[in-house]
Amino acid sequence: MLAFILRRLAGTVLVLLTVSVFVFGFVRLLPGDPARLVAGPDATAEDVAAVRADLGLEGPVWRQYVRYIGQTLRGDLGRSAKTRQPVIAEIGARFMPTLWLTLVAMGWSTLFGLAVGVLSGVKRGRWEDQTAMVLAVSGVSFPSFWLGLLLIDLFSVRLGWLPTGGDDDWRSFVLPSITLGAGVAAVLARFTRSAFVEVAGEDYVRTARAKGVPERGVIWKHALRNALIPVVTMIGLEFGFLLGGSIVVETVFSWPGLGRLLVDSVSFRDYPVIQAEILLFSTEFVLINLVVDVLYAVVNPEIRLR
Amino acid sequence: KDLVIGVDSNMPHLDPANTNDTLSQSVERTMYQGLFGFDKDMKLIPALAEKVDSDETATEFTFHLRHDVTFHDGTPFNAEAVKVNLERVMNPENHLSRRSLVSMVSHVDVVDPYTVKFVLSQPFGAFVNNMAHPGTFMISPKALAQYGKDIATHPVGTGPFKFVSFATDTVKTTKYESYWKPGLPKVDSVTFKSVPENGSRFAMLQTGEAQFIAPLPAELVKAAQGIPTLNVVISPSIIARYVALNNMRKPFDDVRVREALNYAVDKNAFIKIVFSGYAEPLDAPIPPKLAFYSKQGEWPYDPAKAKALLAEAGYPDGFSAELWGATSTLAKRAMEFLQQQFAAVGVKITVSPLEAGVSTAKLWNVQKPEDATMQMDFTAWSSSTGDADWGLRPLLDSKSFPPNLFNIAYFHSAEADKAIEAGLGSADPAKRAVAYAEAQKIIWKDAPWVFLSVDQLIAGESKRLSGVYYMPDGGILTEEAALN
């Protein structure tokens, strides 16, 4: 198990290094000169040059990269070109809100998706199944910004139950996490259903019934445990969607998170921030998938004990 | 009594000398003040200086400071503090983006603790305006020493509110008890919250999470007016909207083509469609609220004439061109509208919304005029000094071609240049007025741009709120805010 985790971590480092090269090249491919943007409209040519030096944008790109990786490994992510703040501080303040939002969204959508998936798997072919599935599929059919605005209109403006944005207390989590998680909940529900239906036809489920295990036990103990195995992998992939989706949701709900920061920093060509952020996103994604793989091994003894 | 103001973009940081956006300036204005300032109508008023004297040639300015002001950290405000601040901005080593405001200052002399003299290296008539600009706000010298670069996130000024916390989308300030203006401030705190999504920002006002939002998108005015607890505040601005044409490129190098394009756009329809009616036609190269504005009339909507002019210029069937602009919904709407209007006279437009980074690169980073790829650019300008100079010189003087300044139209007219420089050569308002009237007349006739409109500023506020003003440059004044 430990070996497994270590091996995966090694792979992770590799992926992240590649991502860092990618990102590094990518920001430099973006048309637009950060020095110019930073220096501002009134700046002279010398000012711009000075800013460029300040931002470490001189010399050949590979040298910049080596310097950048060196600094990054030492934990120094540089300063934001736009705000002149250390990137760490910039991102640090926004990391937790995004993480929490994603986790809450992931949490409810997983629970909800599993429950609905199992329900329609059990009642497969009947109206409960059909309704649940059409509803679930609806969840992935909404453009999220529209859903978000509709939710605000209904729950904040008309009913006055929930705040329109911010990350102040649990109430402010409700709407953004619903908006963010709806798609994932739907995907998981459908996935769980088909995994469940597949498992329900397996011989060992029949064995459980032949033993006289009550239907509830058959579903929750024998079938679901096995159905979870493919679902768990799905959860990891869906997490990537959540991270991406947070950009839109954070804008609609004025959530002080990384997604909005990213859009801002891209339009400002704030290289250090873009780099650090994409790296962070990727790390998060890769780590979550690592966790998922570990979970996978937990639900699947065959992997664990190999 | 806590005031929450919903705004549409982030506040990168709060170092006034390094700030390029109106919004951050509004936030800075809650905590900082300059020697002079603007009132809600953009009129120059004394602030930390009680009065100013200047010499005939506009090269020496002596400011007489107030005696009763202390910074939030207890440091007294005096001539020494002014000198420290000015020298910070002037020092090229500091790479502060607002240095151009004081680049003409050769040195600062402390005459006595409350009198300070600025000696300029060249005449600069608009100098007092520069001293009212947020770029020259006064920062506590002690705090400057203490925080260094981090002053950007630890503002210490003399304004009505003290700094509490900073995040690029939320800035919190609290009442400064020993503010020098008696009876102010009247609210306990002011919080600026960035809510970029229009609908969300409006929702925030409706639910009472904010008491003031700016801007309120024009399309929502009707909805807001229908809500009894809300006021819609509409005020004039100094934001001019126009399409810059590349005067050095075919076919825009032909004045008849430029005229034709001006005739081709129905400004009233433009205002109705794009701004839901909340704007005024632009009737001079600068908006009416800027000093030395001189009305030039209007380019009437006359597609027939436009066609005739095009034919005369050798384009009977029109031509094709690319129109650039920002990616905001509003810009896209405007460009789409222009596309339709130009199509009616045979000019086929491809609309290309450019992301901010791309457009700065394509517009400002051009090294030689011949390299400019821009044909038409839908854009806007707001002269942050409130003066005609900054409304004309950076955009239309032939010395302002990129990469120096922003004459992306590559407009070059010797007479216009002369008039603009004359305006700057004197501190005498009367002389300046003549010069700028001349400049505006020349430019208007030459039609380097398609002149479109002047925005109206729209804000939404709770009926409980008073004393928050939306200034013509888009800034927000919160000093007198009161809630009941």
Next chain:
Amino acid sequence: MSEMAIGTVRIRSPLGEFWRRFTRRRVALFAGMVILFLILAAILAPWIAPYDATTPDYANVLSGPSFTHLAGTDVFGRDIFSRIIWGGRVSLTVGFVSVALGCIAGMVLGLVSGFAGGFLDSLIMRFCDVLLAFPGILLAIAVVAVLGPGISNVVYAIAVFSMPVFARLVRGSTLALKQTVYVQAARSIGVRKLPLILYHILPGTLPGVIVYLSLRIGTSILTAAALSFIGLGAQPPSPEWGAMLSDGRSYLGVADHLTVFPGIAIFVTVLAFNLLGDGLRDALDQKLR
């Protein structure tokens, strides 16, 4: 397979069998018809749309749904219903083409990766991991930021981030198919690599790919809408649904028809593709009867 029906001979081609099972799924069948209908409407737009999609009518802006304008008019007085019909061309194309590109590229990578194995496999898979680790919309922002906004760049952007998922999917089934007895049988005969892949492996990966394709088309229409939301989507005056929805959203509460109708168009299309995909999956999966 625990029970084998030796001796019972059913004469049905795999396709016929699949079709029979598919047509029994009424929801999916209906969804398929909806999609056909949408495609037809888009193709026939010049004949069936009551108005032109781009001609403005400033006298008649933002009017609500009525008999003359079924879905009302937009800011420029254009008929929204007609724009939606025309917009089907753009939106459906974005959905199809982007995913098709991603799918083809992904399939090639997946086949090569799964079949070749070893170093090439690791290389391709790590590359896909990297692409996956970039959240999709970031990748799209990246592509659009480099190439500029506009519908074709949106298509590439979506293609790029659909690719790794297809690659993984195809690689997975390639690995599984490589182990099947019939592929081994073909190898034992000495069938060369290319025919082996083309005749024996590729067709086996298709069912999964088709299902995923249909699901993904919906997602990509939504992604295009999200890109419009951040200002990087289709360019005016293209009546792309996402752009219509996104442009109309500031009129929410004032002129709801600006968002409701494009919203419904997107919703119905994405829903239909998803239901179709689910139906295909069920019909292809032998285990789900």
Next chain:
Amino acid sequence: MRGLSVEFGSGVERVTAVRGLDLDVRAGETVAIVGESGSGKSVTSLAITRLIEHAGGKIASGRIGFTGRDGRVRDLATETPESMRRLRGPELAMVFQEPMTSLNPVLRIGEQIAEAVMLHQGVGHAEAMAEARRMLERVRIPEAQRQLTRYPFQLSGGMRQRVMIAMALSCRPRLLIADEPTTALDVTVQAQVLRLMASLQRELGMGLMFITHDMGVVAEIADRVVVMRNGEKVEEGTAERIFDAPEHPYTRALLAAVPALGSLATERLPVPFEVPDGPSPKPQDTVRGSPVLEVRDLVTRFDVRRGIFGRLAGRIHAVEHVSFDLRPGETLAMVGESGCGKSTTGRSIIRLEQPQDGTIRLAGRNVTQLDGPTEKLLHRTIQYVFQDPFASLDPRLTVGFSIAEPIRTHRLLAGAAVEQQVHALLEQVGLTAQHAQRYPHELSGGQRQRVCIARALASEPRVIIADEAVAALDVSIRAQVVNLMMDLQSRFGVAYLFITHDMAVVERIAHRVAVMYLGQIVEIGPRQSVMEDPRHPYTRRLLAAVPVPDPRRRWREQEVDDSEVPSPLRAIGDLPNIEPLVEVGPDHFVARHRVGGLY
């Protein structure tokens, strides 16, 4: 059980799988239900436990009277689902055909057994676990305590099937239904399991309903036999009567097709199966010429990697220094337990696996190192027929395409000639040209295997490796296919390497027999001498485990051998002991050294 009918589906799709079946099982009695695949055996068993409802079927009519432990008689056909659930386990228990998939892969063995105990005996967890251990001991699983905490995938097939039996018996049911419990097991393990079930049945005095299609197994275990066909009962009687005097023609046909070990003890050459109404088969003398295939010291090992960097943890010694010759027209049968390396030998020869060592000569040419021409030669001259005719044809391609593939690949013919050749091949294997248009799933199992053989013949090979080519087929079809292969051999002089573990088929088809154990050949020689005079202890054990389709010869007294086959997995550097075989008779060689732990 009276007049039982079971239906699937509804409307036009309705299938009646079982029609009007009457059946009795008394306490302490073993009733075997036999019949071909698809005859409704499993459906009947599922109907009794009412699990049929979960498989999509329903009991259309009939009653199932069941006398419970409390003496009450119930009609299982009409019981409520809940009371059925209560009956399953303590009263009615089932053992299924597939031990590999019938245990829940994510639950520990102990949990799975204890679950039933807790449910029906109302005891606590610890006690249930103790009971589970007792049950495991009872089914003679070594180290029962330790096995409790293992997962199914960690057990061998035989152990899993014993776990299934332990689970079924843990509540001491009145009736045990065993649905082909040994089909997936190889003969030695099958013998263990059968004996175990019989002794447990005697001990617990329960009724046993035993479903199978293997007449040998029936003879070993049944008191009474019920023969089913197409969902109906065609004959019923005591085991002795059925075997001695079958009445129904179908029963007779079934019995005739059952290969009986020892029936050719006096014949040196292979003899095809008898076919009803056909001429009586003649021995075949087809071997001639010098070896077409020579295999010398073939070694194939699989690396097992573990740990972070995929450290080499050991090797599976699947094939160790295997040598043999094959002459044109000769059939060499390769037998041995599951996992002994038979398939790997065959696969190594055609390079589906890469052997580590050894030489392979084909028609005198060395094809050990493959280059372009030798690769072509190899793939043309040797063809492989796989066990599962379902799996070895690409389901998405027509049969005609599959048969044409070798012809096209080796460019033997072109254009319309290919098609003609395909038709000719189909006819040679007893199909018609029309079959070329069909898809594999439109054919029956026997037809499919004929197609595979036709494909194998397409490149005019000189050697065909048939890997359990008839194992998946029903007895009667099996006989047909074997006869076909022998017929083809006599016509074309192909040599067969016939891999199987069915000794009875070996007796019919083989000229020579090679017995493999743990990757090595432990005995090889002419069929007659190996089978009638086995010299190696393992060969003897293998032969003894083969069930004999004669109820009077059951339980030839012998200890139940519970040993598992030792694993071919060895640590790095731990090489198995290998010595040359010793000749013990004409052309008959035996290993005299120790192989593995047992022999």
